[in-house]
Amino acid sequence: MAKFADMEQIKFDYEDDSIKLVTTFEEMAHMDTTSLNGYMILACDNGRMDVDINGVRHHLETFEALILPPHTRLSNHMGSPGVRCDLAIIASDVIKRLLGAHVEEWDRCLYVYKTNHIVANDEEREQFAGYIGTLSFKLRQQQRRYYKEVIESLLRCILFDYLEMMMSAVPQVEAAITTEGQHKVLFRRFLELLTTRHVKHQLVDTYAQELCVSPNYLTKICREVTGKTALQWVREYTGADIRYYLLNTDLSVKETCDCLGFPNLSFFGKYCRRAFGMSPTEFRKKMKG
Numbered sequence: 001m002a003k004f005a006d007m008e009q010i011k012f013d014y015e016d017d018s019i020k021l022v023t024t025f026e027e028m029a030h031m032d033t034t035s036l037n038g039y040m041i042l043a044c045d046n047g048r049m050d051v052d053i054n055g056v057r058h059h060l061e062t063f064e065a066l067i068l069p070p071h072t073r074l075s076n077h078m079g080s081p082g083v084r085c086d087l088a089i090i091a092s093d094v095i096k097r098l099l100g101a102h103v104e105e106w107d108r109c110l111y112v113y114k115t116n117h118i119v120a121n122d123e124e125r126e127q128f129a130g131y132i133g134t135l136s137f138k139l140r141q142q143q144r145r146y147y148k149e150v151i152e153s154l155l156r157c158i159l160f161d162y163l164e165m166m167m168s169a170v171p172q173v174e175a176a177i178t179t180e181g182q183h184k185v186l187f188r189r190f191l192e193l194l195t196t197r198h199v200k201h202q203l204v205d206t207y208a209q210e211l212c213v214s215p216n217y218l219t220k221i222c223r224e225v226t227g228k229t230a231l232q233w234v235r236e237y238t239g240a241d242i243r244y245y246l247l248n249t250d251l252s253v254k255e256t257c258d259c260l261g262f263p264n265l266s267f268f269g270k271y272c273r274r275a276f277g278m279s280p281t282e283f284r285k286k287m288k289g
Contacts, residue, residue, distance in 0.1 A: 018091035019094065022088075025085055038090050040066075041068075042074075043065035043087075044063070047079060052244075053068065054243065055247045055248050057076075058117075063124075067118070067166065070092055073248070086132070102160075106163055108170075115166045118166065124165065131158050186221050190233070195237065199260060200234060200238045200260075200261075201262060202234070204234065
């Protein structure tokens, strides 16, 4: 079994049609993750690192990890000397296949309860060290008949252990939720539409129409499953996109407005004042300052 002290010697370099594994911090820092339709697991195995996720700064210490949804923007990476991190990008359809019926719990941890920042204890550290050692060994056996199937099986084990850690942090009220399964499925489909769409600022009616339900029904389901309405979810994800473009790109306010699908600059300014309490120009100046 690999010990964490030995892990700096292990480097992953694996990629197929649906899975990509990266170990080098420099390679990860130069990746454009917005175009990738896959969930990401970003783990810090040694040292510490900072990274902006959709424009919001996040800090990872040794033995901490983040589980991130598709099309998440990673930028402004900073790592301590000797930092080691692993990044796994796994296509959405593969996640669904590997987790099966439990994918609904996975999405709920990410989108609703946001228990996707993981801090491993001593036992979990040893466990993941074992996974990394085994994965590194099996990645060298490319000529074996069931090579890809074995890699996916190991990743499936890792996913379920991460899910276990995320679910352990879910508020106890989760156990009391009795919403029918089809309601949760509808909510997950709504979030998939919302997270994968470049222009998120759209009417609830638009999302409801694509889901073949009424706007009122969609709002009712969102409130039952999460306590927030469909409109609140749209505003939350739209605000995250606005924050990213204002703080992490050189686009003008007008270009940002157009890029995110707002009808005009006046409407965009009013939207930002409601979301951030100030105009987009003021928000950019204050946050960068």
